Amino acid sequence: xxxxxxxxxxxxxxxxxxxxxxxxxxxxxxxxxxxxxxxxxxxxxxxxxxxxxxxxxxxxxxxxxxxxxxxxxxxxxxxxxxxxxxxxxxxxxxxxxxxxxxxxxxxxxxxxxxxxxxxxxxxxxxxxxxxxxxxxxxxxxxxxxxxxxxxxxxxxxxxxxxxxxxxxxxxxxxxxxxxxxxxxxxxxxxxxxxxxxxxxxxxxxxxxxxxxxxxxxxxxxxxxxxxxxxxxxxxxxxxxxxxxxxxxxxxxxxxxxxxxxx
Amino acid sequence: xxxxxxxxxxxxxxxxxxxxxxxxxxxxxxxxxxxxxxxxxxxxxxxxxxxxxxxxxxxxxxxxxx
Numbered sequence: 001x002x003x004x005x006x007x008x009x010x011x012x013x014x015x016x017x018x019x020x021x022x023x024x025x026x027x028x029x030x031x032x033x034x035x036x037x038x039x040x041x042x043x044x045x046x047x048x049x050x051x052x053x054x055x056x057x058x059x060x061x062x063x064x065x066x067x068x069x070x071x072x073x074x075x076x077x078x079x080x081x082x083x084x085x086x087x088x089x090x091x092x093x094x095x096x097x098x099x100x101x102x103x104x105x106x107x108x109x110x111x112x113x114x115x116x117x118x119x120x121x122x123x124x125x126x127x128x129x130x131x132x133x134x135x136x137x138x139x140x141x142x143x144x145x146x147x148x149x150x151x152x153x154x155x156x157x158x159x160x161x162x163x164x165x166x167x168x169x170x171x172x173x174x175x176x177x178x179x180x181x182x183x184x185x186x187x188x189x190x191x192x193x194x195x196x197x198x199x200x201x202x203x204x205x206x207x208x209x210x211x212x213x214x215x216x217x218x219x220x221x222x223x224x225x226x227x228x229x230x231x232x233x234x235x236x237x238x239x240x241x242x243x244x245x246x247x248x249x250x251x252x253x254x255x256x257x258x259x260x261x262x
Numbered sequence: 263x264x265x266x267x268x269x270x271x272x273x274x275x276x277x278x279x280x281x282x283x284x285x286x287x288x289x290x291x292x293x294x295x296x297x298x299x300x301x302x303x304x305x306x307x308x309x310x311x312x313x314x315x316x317x318x319x320x321x322x323x324x325x326x327x328x
Contacts, residue, residue, distance in 0.1 A: 009296060055296050062306050065313045069276060072283045092287035093303060096296040106290060203277045203311045246278065252286035
């Protein structure tokens with residue numbers, strides 16, 4: 001940390017249009033919220049202590065699992081509370097300015113991109129769409145009702161091996177086609193859509209494999225997507241495939257590029 | 263908690279949270295922020311998740327027990 005010993009700083013959660021500043025709650029997730037306005041955009045922020053959020057302490061706190069989880073949840077909860085009554089462009093975790101003037105300068109520097117991002121998310125919410133597959137069930141569902149009883153010797157063994165390889169390949173093809181179809185069908189109801197890397201099993205803790213991890217930007221009445229997912233889920237139930245819709249979320253996935261402005 | 267979406271809260275798993283709050287959103291870089299702009303939050307998030315998945319905990323517990 002530099003020698004300038006300011007006590008506090010502004011932690012910015014995200015940005016709303018100045019015209020909606022009155023809709024921002026005064027408290028959320030246990031934190032008092034301040035609105036710092038610069039022209040057409042206003043940051044939703046909290047005053048935080050530099051003892052906790054100064055560069056050195058922050059680096060240490062990022063290594064503290066409980067601290068990080070607690071503050072990541074608070075970040076999200078504040079955004080959700082704001083999103084309940086205003087359109088909000090989320091900042092990534094840990095956007096901190098020393099003073100309100102610095103924060104206003106930051107907003108002015110990026111005004112054009114932030115206004116564009118607010119325009120993009122206006123009246124919309126983010127949904128997550130995930131597809132999970134129970135691979136053993138899928139293979140069983142795809143396997144021909146067969147001479148599985150072949151012995152593990154000689155020709156029977158080789159045939160069984162080939163059959164297993166064929167089933168694995170069939171399952172992969174099935175999943176690839178499925179992912180494409182689900183994505184296309186849900187994205188058709190969205191203003192924008194992105195595919196993120198599926199979360200690995202070590203992190204999800206689930207027995208099924210995640211094969212699609214998509215995010216959609218949709219009108220806040222998201223029934224079209226949910227209905228589409230219900231139809232697909234019904235059709236796929238027998239294949240060990242589960243579809244999941246998460247959210248509504250603040251539009252984390254659709255504000256990227258707001259900092260690209262030269 | 264004063265979230266306006268109480269029903270959502272229990273659904274927000276840590277992996278979802280990390281996927282969005284640490285990995286996404288507008289990234290502001292430059293002199294004007296103290297921020298963690300030069301810290302790889304994707305990596306920090308991954309470490310958090312691995313810790314919660316029990317991988318790091320196990321090592322930590324073994325270290326304490328030793």
